[in-house]
Amino acid sequence: MALTPEQVAHVAALARLELTPEEASLYGAQLSAILEAAALLEELDVSGVEPVGAALAPAPAMRPDEPVPSLPAEQGLANAPARVGTAFAVPKILE
Amino acid sequence: MSVDLSLLEAAGMLRDGRVSSVELTEAALARIQAENPALNAFVRLDAAGALAAARASDARRARGEARGVLDGVPLAVKDNLLTEGVETTACSRILRGFTPPVDATVVRRLKDAGAPLLGKLNMDEFAMGSSNESSAYGPVRNPWDVTRSSGGSSGGSAAAVAARLCFGALGSDTGGSIRQPAALTGTVGLKPTWGRVSRFGLIAFASSLDQVGPMARTVADCAALLQVMAGPDAQDATAAPVQVPDYSASLGRGVAGLKVGVPREYFLPGMDPEVEGSVRAALRAYEQLGATLVDVSLPHTKYALATYYLVATAEASSNLARFDGVRYGVRAQDVKGLRELYVRSRSEGFGPEVKRRIMLGTFALSSGHYDAYYARAQKVRALIRRDFEEAFRTVDVVACPTSPVPAFPLGAQQDPLQTYLLDVFTLPCNLAGIPGLSLPCGKTSGGLPVGLQLLGRPWDEAGLLSAAHAFERAHPFTEAPRARG
Numbered sequence: 001m002a003l004t005p006e007q008v009a010h011v012a013a014l015a016r017l018e019l020t021p022e023e024a025s026l027y028g029a030q031l032s033a034i035l036e037a038a039a040l041l042e043e044l045d046v047s048g049v050e051p052v053g054a055a056l057a058p059a060p061a062m063r064p065d066e067p068v069p070s071l072p073a074e075q076g077l078a079n080a081p082a083r084v085g086t087a088f089a090v091p092k093i094l095e
Numbered sequence: 096m097s098v099d100l101s102l103l104e105a106a107g108m109l110r111d112g113r114v115s116s117v118e119l120t121e122a123a124l125a126r127i128q129a130e131n132p133a134l135n136a137f138v139r140l141d142a143a144g145a146l147a148a149a150r151a152s153d154a155r156r157a158r159g160e161a162r163g164v165l166d167g168v169p170l171a172v173k174d175n176l177l178t179e180g181v182e183t184t185a186c187s188r189i190l191r192g193f194t195p196p197v198d199a200t201v202v203r204r205l206k207d208a209g210a211p212l213l214g215k216l217n218m219d220e221f222a223m224g225s226s227n228e229s230s231a232y233g234p235v236r237n238p239w240d241v242t243r244s245s246g247g248s249s250g251g252s253a254a255a256v257a258a259r260l261c262f263g264a265l266g267s268d269t270g271g272s273i274r275q276p277a278a279l280t281g282t283v284g285l286k287p288t289w290g291r292v293s294r295f296g297l298i299a300f301a302s303s304l305d306q307v308g309p310m311a312r313t314v315a316d317c318a319a320l321l322q323v324m325a326g327p328d329a330q331d332a333t334a335a336p337v338q339v340p341d342y343s344a345s346l347g348r349g350v351a352g353l354k355v356g357v358p359r360e361y362f363l364p365g366m367d368p369e370v371e372g373s374v375r376a377a378l379r380a381y382e383q384l385g386a387t388l389v390d391v392s393l394p395h396t397k398y399a400l401a402t403y404y405l406v407a408t409a410e411a412s413s414n415l416a417r418f419d420g421v422r423y424g425v426r427a428q429d430v431k432g433l434r435e436l437y438v439r440s441r442s443e444g445f446g447p448e449v450k451r452r453i454m455l456g457t458f459a460l461s462s463g464h465y466d467a468y469y470a471r472a473q474k475v476r477a478l479i480r481r482d483f484e485e486a487f488r489t490v491d492v493v494a495c496p497t498s499p500v501p502a503f504p505l506g507a508q509q510d511p512l513q514t515y516l517l518d519v520f521t522l523p524c525n526l527a528g529i530p531g532l533s534l535p536c537g538k539t540s541g542g543l544p545v546g547l548q549l550l551g552r553p554w555d556e557a558g559l560l561s562a563a564h565a566f567e568r569a570h571p572f573t574e575a576p577r578a579r580g
Contacts (some may be wrong), residue, residue: 003458015412015457016419016434017450018442027454030511034455037512038401038468041475051473052480054289054303056528056553057335061327075196081426088421093433 001039002032097122099575102262102316106164109156116149116156116167119262120211123169127213127260133241136254138174138232140214141181145169148211155209164319166209171261173252174215175222176202176307177296185298186230187220189444190424199296200328201265201307208323213261217251220446221415222272222300224248225517226508229448234505237280238576239543243502246276252310253280257576263311263320267297269304270403271497271521274533277310278497278546281535281572283563284310285317288553289528290335292321293328301410302333304403304525314534314564318342321556337554345557346564351385353562356490360396361520366499373537373545374496377566381494384565389490393482398475399523400515405459405472406526411449412456418444451511480527487552492562496520497533497546524550532559535572544572 003011008028012019019027073086082089097105097119108114124142131137152167161167172178175185177195179202184190198206205212219229227235227250235250237243238258245254249266253276256264266273268286277284285308292307299305309320322342328334357378362371382388420426420440427439445453459468486493497520508514524531529550536547547566551559 007458008454011454011458011461014461015453016416016437016441017445017453018438019450023447023450027451030451031455031458033512034404034515035458035468038405038472040401041398041405041471044395044398044475044478046471046474046478049474049477051470052477053473054528055333055335056288057290057337059336061332061334061336063329071196078196079193079423081420081424090421091430091432091436 001035003028003035098126098259100262101313102168102311103164103313103319105168105262109167110161116152116211117146119167120145120149120169120213123213123261130258130260134236134238134254134258135233136217136235136251136258136260137171137214138186138217138251139182141212144181145211145213148206148209152209152211162209165205165323167211168262169211169213170205170263171213171216171252171255172202172265173218173249173267175218175267175298176265177298178202178212178215181215183215183298184231185221186218186232187444187446187449188231188425189418189440192425193423195296197296200293200330201324202296204323216249216255216264219248219250220449221298221411222248222267222269223411223448223452225271225275225514226503226505227251228505228508229446231446236505237502239281240502242504243543244279244505246279246498246502248272249284249310250276253277253282253284256280256282256310256312259575263309263316265307266310267305267307268525269300269407270525271518273308273310274497274521274531274546274548275518277533278548279502279544281544281576282310282312283314283317283532283534284308285321285532285556285559286524286530287321287325287556288530290333290337291530291554291556292324293331293334295328295330299414301407302414303410304407314560314567315343315346318346318560340557342557342560345561348561349385350381350562350565353386353492354389354490355381355386356389356391356486356493358391358393358396358486358493358495360393361495363499366496367501369539370496370499370501370545374547377536377547378494380566380570384569391486391490391493393486393523395475395478395482396523399479399526400519402472402475402479402526403518403522404455404515405468406476408452408456409459409469410456412453412460415449415453476526479523483527483529483550491558493550495548495550497548501539501543501545520548529553530556530559532563534563534567536566536570
């Protein structure tokens with residue numbers, strides 16, 4: 001299927017990406033081509049097929065429910081682009 | 096020169112006191128200094144950390160407290176594995192300056208085993224690519240021909256191992272990212288069963304497909320690395336509680352009586368004739384070693400590419416949502432509100448291939464399209480896994496080419512869809528969750544390595560390593576690349 005410019009803009013907004021007009025037109029064409037190739041899957045009858053996840057193990061991994069120390073706040077904040085005290089600082093969300 | 100030794104040969108010399116870990120580490124660092132500018136395999140060195148670990152290893156050995164085969168052997172890891180105190184970026188601009196507070200579990204296990212870690216290896220941005228050209232640090236150059244790609248996404252790991260910059264390396268494999276670069280550089284790479292190795296501290300790309308695995312110059316070296324990496328981890332519930340066998344002990348078994356499946360769907364009209372020739376010769380070699388070749392069919396192979404690109408991008412769009420400029424990584428400046436902070440940080444930080452895949456995955460998961468794309472792909476995935484289950488009822492391993500082509504020129508891949516086709520032989524293994532290994536089986540007339548891929552039953556890495564070892568013993572691939580350009 002070919003994506004319309006509106007669909008490309010909608011997907012970019014959902015993905016929190018801002019595309020230049022050139023990027024929007026390039027990605028629009030490339031995604032359309034990829035989705036067209038993906039249409040191959042439509043020829044398969046998958047009714048009654050249960051989707052699979054990844055796990056192959058016979059049993060899930062379990063561990064004792066014992067509290068362990070978390071990462072200290074200073075270490076957790078060490079890579080913060082901006083911080084206030086022991087919190088990550090972000091622009092105001094309410095005016 | 097000591098850097099030309101295999102990992103286990105270096106370990107043997109350490110054990111016999113003929114070389115020290117500091118000597119090995121200094122030799123590797125000198126080699127990196129000489130060769131890396133042409134190859135771009137390492138994006139970051141930790142010479143001080145590696146030498147400190149080497150000194151500690153030598154001191155342990157002097158006290159008679161050496162820890163095991165890896166103790167003192169310098170290794171390196173792909174840049175999507177967290178290393179405490181050493182910058183880790185997954186070769187993306189958006190993580191520039193990110194210094195992890197913890198080690199990935201696999202990194203921790205290598206350190207605990209005594210291996211000095213030389214630095215971080217180049218890769219496609221967030222492991223999205225097959226040529227290493229999407230790296231924010233520029234492409235890796237293939238040591239066999241520096242005008243050609245090392246493959247990807249673990250291109251730095253493969254090139255570093257091939258060029259003798261380290262004795263072994265860790266890579267990650269979501270759709271072939273260990274096996275394809277191994278094939279293109281004449282090295283051995285193993286993608287373990289999904290769940291065999293902890294992913295704690297692996298920067299996630301597609302969680303239902305990602306696995307960490309070893310890359311080295313010999314099968315036995317990979318076995319030694321996997322031994323240390325494998326097994327459950329309290330920090331990763333997906334690392335399965337499955338018994339880890341003694342991989343090195345399983346190597347001498349030979350292949351007499353082994354049933355090797357040859358899937359007809361993996362020999363395509365468009366593939367490189369010299370690759371096909373090398374792989375067919377390797378199959379005959381297995382027969383001569385006493386194995387039986389069995390024609391098998393994996394009928395849903397042709398659907399793997401589309402299935403992969405829907406599943407992997409959907410998961411990537413979700414996993415990469417965490418890169419928003421708030422807690423780590425690069426934050427866009429002069430933004431007006433929180434939404435603009437997200438949008439601008441991501442738009443400035445991600446490269447084109449990552450944006451393309453996030454877009455595709457977001458679309459495949461979006462309202463109104465989920466059933467037609469993502470849900471359908473997960474069902475086709477079940478059919479692909481069933482193909483392998485069926486084949487493994489009659490054969491012990493499946494043997495086929497790793498890549499349809501040898502190393503291709505840098506800059507040759509323009510159209511994303513054509514590039515994705517390079518992965519057709521490696522993707523089904525990830526979708527099925529089974530283990531896969533690539534080992535060198537010859538060279539083209541142009542002097543480029545060719546990889547043979549072996550696929551096995553879930554949890555049967557020992558069987559794969561054993562089958563690979565039998566071929567390697569009969570047809571050793573010991574030639575070192577001499578970079579040409």
